[in-house]
Amino acid sequence: MFSEIINVKVVEGEDWDFRGVDTRYMTHGLHPYPARMIPQVAGRLLRRYASRGDVVLDPFCGSGGVLVEARLAGMHSVGVDINPLACLLAEVKSNPLSPDVIWSYWSKLKVAMGNDVRAFKFREIKSVELPDFSGTNIEYWFKPATMMELAIIRKHLEDVEDERVRKFFDVCFSLTVREVSGTRKGEFKLYRMPKEEWEKYFPDVFGVFVKHVEDAARKMGEFYNACDKSVFSRVFMADTRDMLTERFPRDANELLLSMPPKIIVTSPPYGDSRTTVAYGQFSRLSSLWLNFEKGFDKKTIMKVDEMSLGGRLGEISKLDLPTLNMTLEAISKSDGRRAMECASFFLDLYKCLENMYRCLKEDGYCCIVVANRTMKRVQVPTHIIIAEMGVQVGFKNDVTIIPRTIPSKRLPWENAPENIPGLKGKTMSKENIIIMKK
Known part of the structure; x- marks a missing residue:
């Protein structure tokens, strides 16, 4: 059992809600996409933890908001997504066209x-x-x-x-x-x-x-007119679970190895694409009409949600993470299959985190924005689970968590997990930014 005490610093008192701001400026407003990270969050993270000329990676890039902000901040960017429509949107939005x-x-x-x-x-x-x-x-x-x-x-x-x-x-x-x-x-x-x-x-x-x-x-x-045209934005239709393996595009691997990212800014899928945020359903009609473009084959289009993290229930090997195990136990009391789906998602996310850690530059930052979902009336504290995973895969045991909203639900147990002292119910907010350093 992973029992290391996780050092978490919760940052409160700084406004990350950006209420009432325009989130559709410039190419951010070209096309809707489910569960977009608002550009102001991405922009602030990039400017705080990276510099002009650095490489930014978004391993779940969706429609490319992080890549757009990277270009505006004078940074190179690499985006990865399994959804062909997401890749099209990200490529167009982040590459200036006269x-x-x-x-x-x-x-x-x-x-x-x-x-x-x-x-x-x-x-x-x-x-x-x-x-x-x-x-x-x-x-x-x-x-x-x-x-x-x-x-x-x-x-x-x-x-x-x-x-x-x-x-x-x-x-x-x-x-x-x-x-x-x-x-x-x-x-x-x-x-x-x-x-x-x-x-x-x-x-x-x-x-x-x-x-x-x-x-x-x-x-x-x-x-x-506003962006830096001297930097690149590259988008790859690929699976982050395969990053730096022979199953990943060779040119993507070569790029990440020759120009390792200084910062990762991302918001992973919600882990229940078929019922919560159905990226594949959202994309399906457009994608079928775009089948003359490379990557838009019918088989891929119809299986985007199934291919997402946790989309396939295979053999579940247990991750020895206290918070995850407590969560799975609480869910399994109501529904064993839903507990397996939750476990499958986190197992896939763990593989991605390992790869993200491997490709990140030494002293680089990994910033992950997540919302805490509810399964079978059990709140899944994704931010805490990611903090545990991050330390286990090698990130420094000095994790910063920034809550973005006021909490409405408590955890499925009475107090905070034993291995994260001082983390009380008030920090279990609807959305959190987890910041880890290599």
């Missing part, structure tokens, strides 16, 4: 697309070839006319030869797909809108796409 180039392409594309859409509406074009959607239920989410208009836009995007420009338009197309689908608005999971609303729903697909392109071009222009 607004002059965008508007030059768009002025021609807008006319060509508009002509074809009008020809379809006036029945001058009788049919449009749709992508191969076999094995999916995509027709449930779109009306036939909507699918035809999307297919026209998609065909024009495929013909854009400049990859960076095409991917910029892909992001706008993804947003359009979400908006014109029959999903309930404001939801990240897939729920169809009520029947009476669906029957009256006839979106202006091309009009929506035009709006998103022109909004995105303005946001990219702001980013282009």
Whole structure:
């Protein structure tokens, strides 16, 4: 049993809530994504624990908010995610593209697309070839006319030869797909809108796409003018559990070994993608329409949540961590399978932490933002479990925890774990930032 006393410093009295601030400035506002870390948190961590010219790693980069902030702070960045849509968003958001180039392409594309859409509406074009959607239920989410208009836009995007420009338009197309689908608005999971609303729903697909392109071009222009163009932002579609092994992309391994990150800033998935934050469900419709891009194969798209941390229940080897074991015991009293799912997630996260420690520069910092979930009415103190894991994999036994909100729930046991003295219920907040040093 891992029994080392964990030295935790809880920082209170400093405002990390950033209430009321704009979190969608510049390219942060290009496309929604579930459970985004707000950019102000990432920006402050980067400027506090790293310097211009350093390398930043986000091993669960999602839509790339940390990478955008790294670029704005004059730092190189590397992002990793298993979700093809996340990788597309992160790549486009963090790499500046000249607004002059965008508007030059768009002025021609807008006319060509508009002509074809009008020809379809006036029945001058009788049919449009749709992508191969076999094995999916995509027709449930779109009306036939909507699918035809999307297919026209998609065909024009495929013909854009400049990859960076095409991917910029892909992001706008993804947003359009979400908006014109029959999903309930404001939801990240897939729920169809009520029947009476669906029957009256006839979106202006091309009009929506035009709006998103022109909004995105303005946001990219702001980013282009503000960011440091002398640094790189690289995004890899890969699994952090495989980092620095032969299963990880060779060029990613070479980059991390030749330019080790000085800082890791990340927010890992919630550990219950199928029921809590369904990244795969959120991405599915857009991703199926983007299957002309590399990495957007149907098999991957349909299994994103299953491939996430804890998504597969294999053989669970026990991690000797007091807080985790107490949590699993409390959950298993209500539901043994849910306890196994929780264990599976933390086992996967442990593998990732080992790899993150290995690739980090000596004296580098690892900053992890987590929310504490509830399973079977048991609060899972993820921040404490990560602190225990971090010390076990080799980080210095001097962990800083910054609570971001006021707590609403207590731990499943009466007092703080015995191996972390002084950690009381008041620090068990809804979200915490864990900071560890190599």
